[in-house]
Amino acid sequence: MNSAVEELLQQPGIWRANAPARNTGLEHVSSGFDSLDACLPGGGWPLGAVTEILHGQSGIGELRLLMPALVELTRRGRWVALIAPPHIPYAPALAAYGLDLSRLLLVHPRAESDALWAVEQALRAGTCGAVLAWPRRLDERSLRRLQLAAEAGNSWSLLFRDVRSAEQPSPAALRLQLEERKGKTLVQLLKCRGGHAGQHLLLDLERDVRLPATEAPAVEQPVAEKPARRPRRAAPRPLSRPPAPAGTPQLDLPLAGGAPRRGRRR
Incomplete structure (x- = not known):
């Protein structure tokens, strides 16, 4: 009897209540953190849905947590759109992670209503793998519109919001x-469609991450009578904060301080 039950439970269409669902009907991309993937339905971040990142202050690792997935999406040839980012993206840090900068799109709308419209259009277009936004105010109706737009374009909608928004109902998946906890990042799953809410993970964003390998560029040898000494190339440290002018507000990578510039693409 027990063997028959175990055989039944091995079927892919059977979901155990104590395990995250693997067949969610959505496409997923790995987070780059094995312990987080194990908690997420489908084994990664859900595309075609809204993900809300709630935090009390900026620069505590909210973007570093997402970088492996964003890198993977650009490698698939999809765009990553940043709508009204609060700081200017730091291109060298993004490139050090492996992000394809030719697939990065910046949009700086003039008004909050324009920003929400831009987010919805980018999600529906179907060419953006991820659309990141920092809305100040967002009601449930607007959230549902973004959820439907993400489904239509199979895009990953990422909304960075204040922690007080946790009290607001949300259709986000x-x-x-x-x-921040003593140099590490505490991740709490407040809502997890197809999985278990209430789980806690303590991640070291520098050591626990699993970044895809990048190919080193070829170095041409100079022609000389004596062999030229090749300078030692220090390994890039994308997780360290780059220096900023005194008095300039700055976030941990990949955003650096400064006022937004006009333009759609850098």
């Missing part, structure tokens, strides 16, 4: 709350 995934809601995470981040806190």
Whole structure:
């Protein structure tokens, strides 16, 4: 009897209540953190849905947490759109991660209503793998519109919101709350469609990450009577904060301080 039950449970259409669903009907991309993938339905971030990142302050690792997935999406040839980012993206840090900068799109709308319209259009276009936005105010109706747009374009909608938004109902498939804990990042799953809410993970964003390998560029040898000494190339440290002018506000990678510039693409 027990063997028959175990055989039944091995069927892919059977979901155990104590395990995250693997067949969610959505496409997923790995987070780059094995322990987080194990908690997420489908084994990664859900495309075609809204993910909310709630935090009390900026620069505690909210973007570093997403970088492996964003890198993977650009390698698939899809765009990553940043709508009204609060700081200017730091291109050298993004490139050090492996992000294809030719697939990065920046949009700086003039008004909050224009920003939400831009997010919805980018999600529906179907060419954006991920659309990141930092809305100040967002009601449930607007959230549902973004959820439908993400489904239509099979895009990953990422909304960075204040932690107080946790009290607001949301149709998002995934809601995470981040806190800084002694140099590490505490990830709380507030809502997880197809999985278990209430789970807590303590991640070291520098050591636990699994970044895809990048190919080193070829170095041409100079022609000389004596062999030229090749300078030692220090390994890039994309997780360290780049220096900024005094008095300039700055986030941990990949955003650096400064006022937004006009333009759609850098």
